[in-house]
Amino acid sequence: MGQIILASASPRRKELLEQIGLCFDVCPAKGEEIITKNVPGEAVEELASQKAREVAGMVKTYGAEHEELVTPQDVMVIGADTIVAYGEEILGKPKDEKDAFRMLSLLSGNTHAVYTGVSIILLAASGKAGELTFHERTDVVMRHMDAQEIRRYIATGEPMDKAGAYGIQGKCAIFIDKIDGDYNNVVGLPVAAIYRELKKLGIDLYLW
Amino acid sequence: MGQIILASASPRRKELLEQIGLCFDVCPAKGEEIITKNVPGEAVEELASQKAREVAGMVKTYGAEHEELVTPQDVMVIGADTIVAYGEEILGKPKDEKDAFRMLSLLSGNTHAVYTGVSIILLAASGKAGELTFHERTDVVMRHMDAQEIRRYIATGEPMDKAGAYGIQGKCAIFIDKIDGDYNNVVGLPVAAIYRELKKLGIDLYLW
Numbered sequence: 001m002g003q004i005i006l007a008s009a010s011p012r013r014k015e016l017l018e019q020i021g022l023c024f025d026v027c028p029a030k031g032e033e034i035i036t037k038n039v040p041g042e043a044v045e046e047l048a049s050q051k052a053r054e055v056a057g058m059v060k061t062y063g064a065e066h067e068e069l070v071t072p073q074d075v076m077v078i079g080a081d082t083i084v085a086y087g088e089e090i091l092g093k094p095k096d097e098k099d100a101f102r103m104l105s106l107l108s109g110n111t112h113a114v115y116t117g118v119s120i121i122l123l124a125a126s127g128k129a130g131e132l133t134f135h136e137r138t139d140v141v142m143r144h145m146d147a148q149e150i151r152r153y154i155a156t157g158e159p160m161d162k163a164g165a166y167g168i169q170g171k172c173a174i175f176i177d178k179i180d181g182d183y184n185n186v187v188g189l190p191v192a193a194i195y196r197e198l199k200k201l202g203i204d205l206y207l208w
Numbered sequence: 209m210g211q212i213i214l215a216s217a218s219p220r221r222k223e224l225l226e227q228i229g230l231c232f233d234v235c236p237a238k239g240e241e242i243i244t245k246n247v248p249g250e251a252v253e254e255l256a257s258q259k260a261r262e263v264a265g266m267v268k269t270y271g272a273e274h275e276e277l278v279t280p281q282d283v284m285v286i287g288a289d290t291i292v293a294y295g296e297e298i299l300g301k302p303k304d305e306k307d308a309f310r311m312l313s314l315l316s317g318n319t320h321a322v323y324t325g326v327s328i329i330l331l332a333a334s335g336k337a338g339e340l341t342f343h344e345r346t347d348v349v350m351r352h353m354d355a356q357e358i359r360r361y362i363a364t365g366e367p368m369d370k371a372g373a374y375g376i377q378g379k380c381a382i383f384i385d386k387i388d389g390d391y392n393n394v395v396g397l398p399v400a401a402i403y404r405e406l407k408k409l410g411i412d413l414y415l416w
Binding site: 016019020021138143152156168169170171173174175176177178179180181182183184191192194195196205206 | 224227228229346351360364376377378379381382383384385386387388389390391392399400402403404413414
């Protein structure tokens with residue numbers, strides 16, 4: 001069996017890979033995120049790719065330095081990045097509670113789009129390497145939240161580490177009327193698309 | 209504060225109420241489920257109402273018998289039932305693995321509908337009572353599963369206690385391409401609709 005490495009510190013991405021029954025390691029990318037694109041789908045692909053490449057680089061370096069210690073095996077590195085887009089604005093994580101209030105007021109009563117970019121780097125024990133990068137979009141219809149509801153939600157502390165200042169898998173669930181697309185893409189990792197895109201390449205995620 | 213009672217043994221419904229931060233008790237209904245309707249939305253409302261009424265009946269009996277022991281308080285009983293509908297067929301829990309294979313083969317590569325009925329019985333300490341019953345529908349697009357994928361999924365044991373023989377919140381996530389509607393409705397309890405419908409009646413679920 002090869003090794004699967006999740007290049008993300010997000011507990012929600014880790015839970016999703018656990019949910020589908022994978023065995024994997026976690027090695028979060030630490031590099032600064034540099035966005036040069038302003039189209040949401042391109043931006044998340046770029047950021048996902050940066051994360052996956054940073055961690056894949058460490059694997060290769062480690063392998064080269066410890067050749068006598070490491071049994072060569074196939075390695076798959078999965079990087080991901082999620083943003084919320086509303087109109088022309090791209091929403092990342094809120095800077096503070098005031099920013100969270102602003103973001104939630106924007107999204108309240110409206111439909112926004114959530115983009116997750118995924119970059120999968122395949123490093124074969126034979127030395128071959130490849131990268132597969134794509135993104136998924138899900139539209140989310142949020143119910144109207146009044147000012148009291150927004151303040152109460154912010155007081156839970158949940159918005160602060162999340163793109164768009166909300167967690168669909170947390171207490172914000174009561175304000176999500178419906179989605180059109182993949183739910184797990186909103187949570188942060190479109191596991192269906194990962195399985196599907198690898199299958200197209202003839203790779204069974206469970207037999208990696 | 210009043211008491212909230214979930215009239216269901218489903219661990220997934222319990223997790224959803226925990227997710228949104230409610231304090232509640234669990235008291236599963238045990239009565240036989242009797243369906244007299246064949247329209248999916250009506251059938252789930254009927255079953256949800258049976259469950260909620262059964263448990264609400266126990267609350268009232270207990271209150272009457274132990275009047276000196278019990279501090280009168282408002283009680284909210286939540287019953288729910290979920291079914292999967294494909295074409296004219298209503299799919300409940302599979303009878304055995306062969307039945308699970310048949311159900312998953314039906315759903316594979318197609319769009320089906322998931323209905324959850326919710327019945328909320330409000331028992332005021334003053335003696336007044338009311339019932340609120342509704343259902344939500346979510347459409348689910350399932351990717352094509354080949355026979356090997358269906359067998360592998362059945363081998364996880366996940367399908368056996370679930371309507372339609374799959375759990376969207378489990379290992380079947382990799383086969384769900386997209387949904388149109390509320391995700392938690394597919395999991396088994398549309399918490400957004402519960403919050404919303406109670407709010408229409410002037411009831412704040414968090415201040416019950």
